[in-house]
Amino acid sequence: MDKECSMYKEHVESGKRKVTLSLTVNGRHVVRDVDPNMTLLHFLRDNLKLIGTKEACGEGECGACTIIMNGKAVTSCIILAVEAEGAQITTVEGLAKDGKLSILQEEFISQDALQCGFCTPGFLMSTRALLDNNPNPTDEEIIEALSGNLCRCTGYIPILKAVKRTIERERKESGF
Amino acid sequence: MISRFTYFKPHNLNEAVQYLEKEENAFVLAGGTDLMILLRRNLINAEHILDIKALPEMDLFNFVDGAGLTIGASVVVNRVVDSEVVSAKYPALHQAAASLASFQLRNRATVVGNICNASPGADLPPALLVYDAVVNITGPQGTRQVPLNEFFTGVKRTVLQRGELVVSVQLPEPGAGDKSVYLRQARLRGHDLATVGIACRLKPDGKVAIGIGAVAPTPKRLFALEDKINERGISKETIEWAAQEIREHIHPITDVRSSAQYRLQIASVLLKRGLLSLIGKEE
Ligand SMILES: Cc1cc2nc3c(=O)[nH]c(=O)nc-3n(C[C@H](O)[C@H](O)[C@H](O)COP(=O)(O)OP(=O)(O)OC[C@H]3O[C@@H](n4cnc5c(N)ncnc54)[C@H](O)[C@@H]3O)c2cc1C
Ligand code: FES
Ligand code: FES
DSSP states (O other): OOOHHHOOOOOOOOOOEEEEEEETTTTTEEEEEOOTTTHHHHHIIIOOOOSOOOOSSSSSSSTTTEETTTTEEEEEGSSSSGGGGTEEEGGGTTTTTTTOHHHHHHHHHHOOSSSSSSSSHHHHHHHHHHHHHSOOOHHHHHHHHHOOOOOSSSOSSHHHHHHHHHHHHHHTTTTO | OOOOOOEOOOOSSHHHHHHHHHHHHHHHEEETTHHHHHHHHOOOOSEEEETTTTTHHHHHHHTTTTTEEEEEEEOOOHHHHHHHHHHHHHHHHHHHHHHHHHHHHHTTOOOOHHTTTTOTTSSHHHHHHHHEEEEEETTTTTTEEEEEEEEEEETTTSOOOOTTTTEEEEEEEOOOOOOOEEEOOOOTTTSOOSOOOOEEETTTOOEEEEESSSSSOOEEEEEHHHHHHHOSSSSSSHHHHHHHHHHOOOOOOOOSSSHHHHHHHHHHHHHHHHHHTTTTTOO
16 A cells, blocks of 8 residues: 555655756747656646646556657656657647637547546547648557557547547548 | 656767766666656666667667668667568567557657566567577677677576666668568557567578567577477478477466466467468468
């Protein structure tokens, strides 16, 4: 039990000299002093108050903490904040524009692709990274790109539908 | 995370080596998909973390006719999965890379990290072993090359000495008509290490090479079994025989993933399936 609790404890200050970190998050340039042992996930949640990105397993297994870093979907729970020096980062908060949800978010809602919603930010970010690199993926490619995201509620089928509807709508919108 | 460490990301290899030699409890960080778990669970006491991702030597990823393939220590697994030359010339490596962890993890996990972590059940070593991979190491005494086959010394142990870093892993060029395959059995795809992972290679001269993981303290080549198969000559009959004979060449243990008995059985099945596919036959 003790061990379990310490694993999920919030970030503990290391007492080591802080490192100045400068990066771009959702289009905004951010400079902060961080502890070398802080994870990127805790940096986003605790320092920048971007709490859309979730922590579930904390060990790379579940994908709840997925963000886009330099164009790639990665699990922020097992990356140090200091590793993100100079990086371009998009979190789930970066998807909506001018207060309007993105097509991807709208389709997750329309298809009931979430129930408790804890996995959703991770699924959205894995999907966004996929479609940015490959706007027309096959079913296999979608499933592969989402292989690191676990959902205990939906059974995945609505998620797949939401992704496919997003592809359709984004294609229409871009005029192809 | 309770570990309290300083973080250093040098741009120069000499600086990196000096740092590792000088500092107590210094750990190398590549993709961090193994190291961060150890840190999180407080299984290691790290005082210094050396990030190798800004070292230019580590970013090398190229194929040169005659010389073969070089994979630098910061090359991530998805780069190998996406590489056309790897799919064409080293199919077992492509397949092993594509089966490792999940898509997000492969965007961070490095090939060299997979070797250096020295897990008995890691996916890439069997495939690298059948290609006679060589590990390029640099350290306080200069550089040295160690065949991957001699690199692992035990569970989570390697020949690396204090101050030493792996710069890259190198695979000789296979001849025309070379074939290979990687097969793994796991409880869950993307979320579990292999119960058994096996790479089979059929060279243009008809000789086979077999690399296997999760049946011994280290990933290994089954040289004695290869010799026996090669003496008999590859055929459907030889393969049937080898699928039984492999039980004499591996000594798996029972652990959380599988019983020893099941590992013996699945190694036999995977070897048969792998070799048959290389000679174009079905089971
Ligand atoms: C959820 C999850 C699933 C996984 N699934 C699989 C799987 O299916 N198959 C599999 O094989 N593995 C799996 N792994 C393990 C891991 O992802 C791989 O072993 C990966 O290749 C490690 O690479 P890395 O760059 O992340 O290594 P790191 O964590 O950065 O390093 C690993 C070890 O090697 C040392 N090291 C790294 N680079 C060097 C270097 N250049 N010189 C000297 N030492 C070095 C580090 O100090 C550390 O001890 C999984 C891990 C997680 C968290
Ligand atoms: S919280 Fe990061 S993968 Fe589960
Ligand atoms: S909606 Fe609850 S885990 Fe996915």
